[in-house]
Amino acid sequence: MNLQPQDLADAAAATAEEPLMSVRDLRVSFATEDGLFPAVRGVSFDVLPGQCLGIVGESGSGKSVTSLALMGLLPPPPGAIVEGNVHFAGRDLRKLRPEEMRKLCGSEIAMVFQEPMTSLNPAFTIGDQIAEVVRTHENVSARIARARALELLQEVQIAAPERRIDEYPHRLSGGMRQRVMIAIALACRPRMLIADEPTTALDVTVQAQILELLRMLQGEHGMSIMLISHNLGVISEIADDIAVMYAGRIVEQARAARLFEKPEHPYTIGLLGAIPTRGKSRLASIKGRVPDLLSLPPGCPFAPRCPFMLPETCLRAEPPLLAIRPQHYSACCRAPLDQVL
Amino acid sequence: MSNSTTPLLEAKDLVKNFNLRGPFSRSKQVIHAVDGISLHVNERETLAVVGESGCGKSTLGRLLMRLIEPTSGNIRLEGEELTDKQGRALLPYRRKLQMIFQDPYGSLNPRMTVQETLTDLLRIHGIAWGSAAKLRVGELLETVGLPASSAKRYPHEFSGGQRQRIGIARALAVNPLLIVCDEAVSALDVSVQAQIVNLLQDIQVEFGLSYLFISHDLMVVRHMADRVAVMYLGRVVETGETEVIFERPRHPYTRALLDVVPVPSVTRRTDRTVLKGDIPNPLTPPSGCHFHPRCPFAIERCAVEAPTLQSTGEGLVACHRWRELPAWRDTALQPGDAGGRLERLQARFLADNPTQTRRVATANATR
Numbered sequence: 001m002n003l004q005p006q007d008l009a010d011a012a013a014a015t016a017e018e019p020l021m022s023v024r025d026l027r028v029s030f031a032t033e034d035g036l037f038p039a040v041r042g043v044s045f046d047v048l049p050g051q052c053l054g055i056v057g058e059s060g061s062g063k064s065v066t067s068l069a070l071m072g073l074l075p076p077p078p079g080a081i082v083e084g085n086v087h088f089a090g091r092d093l094r095k096l097r098p099e100e101m102r103k104l105c106g107s108e109i110a111m112v113f114q115e116p117m118t119s120l121n122p123a124f125t126i127g128d129q130i131a132e133v134v135r136t137h138e139n140v141s142a143r144i145a146r147a148r149a150l151e152l153l154q155e156v157q158i159a160a161p162e163r164r165i166d167e168y169p170h171r172l173s174g175g176m177r178q179r180v181m182i183a184i185a186l187a188c189r190p191r192m193l194i195a196d197e198p199t200t201a202l203d204v205t206v207q208a209q210i211l212e213l214l215r216m217l218q219g220e221h222g223m224s225i226m227l228i229s230h231n232l233g234v235i236s237e238i239a240d241d242i243a244v245m246y247a248g249r250i251v252e253q254a255r256a257a258r259l260f261e262k263p264e265h266p267y268t269i270g271l272l273g274a275i276p277t278r279g280k281s282r283l284a285s286i287k288g289r290v291p292d293l294l295s296l297p298p299g300c301p302f303a304p305r306c307p308f309m310l311p312e313t314c315l316r317a318e319p320p321l322l323a324i325r326p327q328h329y330s331a332c333c334r335a336p337l338d339q340v341l
Numbered sequence: 342m343s344n345s346t347t348p349l350l351e352a353k354d355l356v357k358n359f360n361l362r363g364p365f366s367r368s369k370q371v372i373h374a375v376d377g378i379s380l381h382v383n384e385r386e387t388l389a390v391v392g393e394s395g396c397g398k399s400t401l402g403r404l405l406m407r408l409i410e411p412t413s414g415n416i417r418l419e420g421e422e423l424t425d426k427q428g429r430a431l432l433p434y435r436r437k438l439q440m441i442f443q444d445p446y447g448s449l450n451p452r453m454t455v456q457e458t459l460t461d462l463l464r465i466h467g468i469a470w471g472s473a474a475k476l477r478v479g480e481l482l483e484t485v486g487l488p489a490s491s492a493k494r495y496p497h498e499f500s501g502g503q504r505q506r507i508g509i510a511r512a513l514a515v516n517p518l519l520i521v522c523d524e525a526v527s528a529l530d531v532s533v534q535a536q537i538v539n540l541l542q543d544i545q546v547e548f549g550l551s552y553l554f555i556s557h558d559l560m561v562v563r564h565m566a567d568r569v570a571v572m573y574l575g576r577v578v579e580t581g582e583t584e585v586i587f588e589r590p591r592h593p594y595t596r597a598l599l600d601v602v603p604v605p606s607v608t609r610r611t612d613r614t615v616l617k618g619d620i621p622n623p624l625t626p627p628s629g630c631h632f633h634p635r636c637p638f639a640i641e642r643c644a645v646e647a648p649t650l651q652s653t654g655e656g657l658v659a660c661h662r663w664r665e666l667p668a669w670r671d672t673a674l675q676p677g678d679a680g681g682r683l684e685r686l687q688a689r690f691l692a693d694n695p696t697q698t699r700r701v702a703t704a705n706a707t708r
Contacts, residue, residue: 058532
């Protein structure tokens, strides 16, 4: 169960860059009628300045809860119990007072969610909503705030922004609403953007536009992005590093190219096999289903579904996330997997 | 049975208009959800209908199922005209056409056990009663990879993937010839989606089924379909064999869709076209070719004259300029796999997960 934070620290030292956000041994549990539900069970990662970290996982893997916990958006205990360390630009986020956290959220870290309609207020024009964010964080006049809103709409490439600025959210398409959400997120020039399934509800052509916009923002403003998605294809479009989550933990993390070329965790291999690509006659589906986190058996949580499982090693203790080679981590007793072939 | 030349299911010039009328408006607005579509599905064949939201692909599926009435056009099943049949007269045909939905939970009665749902269905279609029906339910559940004991459970006790299996069992219960799959695997997690895709392929071979596979997911379509029809705002813009559509697409919209499919790959494409703007409001579709405002190849003629489907020798395409488009490079990138390592590792997953049970095959062979 114990992670190896020093490995990740080594990797950060190797690239000789101070991480913008660094998360160590994050744990989140929810109090339920059936007992404590461990949604996130010890997650550690770094996000470097200007880097995009992709977090991929299926439903219930804990990827969204991780992002909510980072932003302090989970209900206070006894609802959710959050443990671990989250450092952002030298500050310990877990020790900030609520008003300090509120100030930081929006101005330095911003977040974009899957369903933009529920995040926008239907009773105000989008111009008002963007200007409100500007005025909350900066002491400027209403006129300047409106001018900033217009600039932001141009920046997220909304067509005819001077006309759109006075429209209500319901008049906009899903793709445009998501652009407005990104404009709001960018209002205070944050250093980091957390995007939780930002394109999942959108059509593929619009999804491509939004991903292109995120890539441009990362490139031009040097913004760090944490992109959370269930779709490995979407993640591969912009992520530099990819972390694969399963049952509340990161089971593999590597540079994007490395992960697709030489994955070292059986779950990643199964996921890649389950995606239809040209030339596959049959999809390599993973048998069974995700384990119930309320009653996790000892050993590797993926073992019951794993074709490489060895009862004597895999069922005894949960394998820690270890470096297979520099910047490539896998939580598998049998890694590197070349030895099982 | 039909002979080999008549397609199993055939639609001709199918039109469905929805009249919209706001509570305060006198003007009548019309949405041309399906705007003159002709297609056919052969025996044991999978025809995929792809397109983005609002293109009318689900309306098309519902029309073919006769869940909604077409405004005009004909539907034929095994050469027999369905369009003029109503109510009870449709029952024998409903047995031959079944449907699987995106959200099986919405189509299962929460107060009925799986057993009750399925035995009801068998009774209504006069297939089996009493203990024979119970036996058949057990067989059906095992065919779709669920234990026979799950018959006593209620829909809410199942996971999303298991519910979709129940939806498939229900469609199979009446020995259909064709199943309309409306985004049947879209809401599922990748690993579950792969299980259901494999199951659909297994039962297609086992029972000789045809599929009309409605989906927005081009990767799944490429994997499943024999032929593909691409829709845009109520019209088919291109149709042909799957390999032709994916390797030599002629329509700019098909190309744009293929360009933006996110593929998990090592290298990133740089030369792709990302379409500008959104899909137009179907209430006020653009003049001429519906696609012209977003089309990088549009000329004046495209805004005036709507192109009709014409033969390219390999398929049909509705574009004035299909002959002049630049050559297409099939650049769909594959994850790099040095020495076939990944493939060999994935083969272990396949070996671990053999094809579904085939023991029910004999029970259904007598169709």
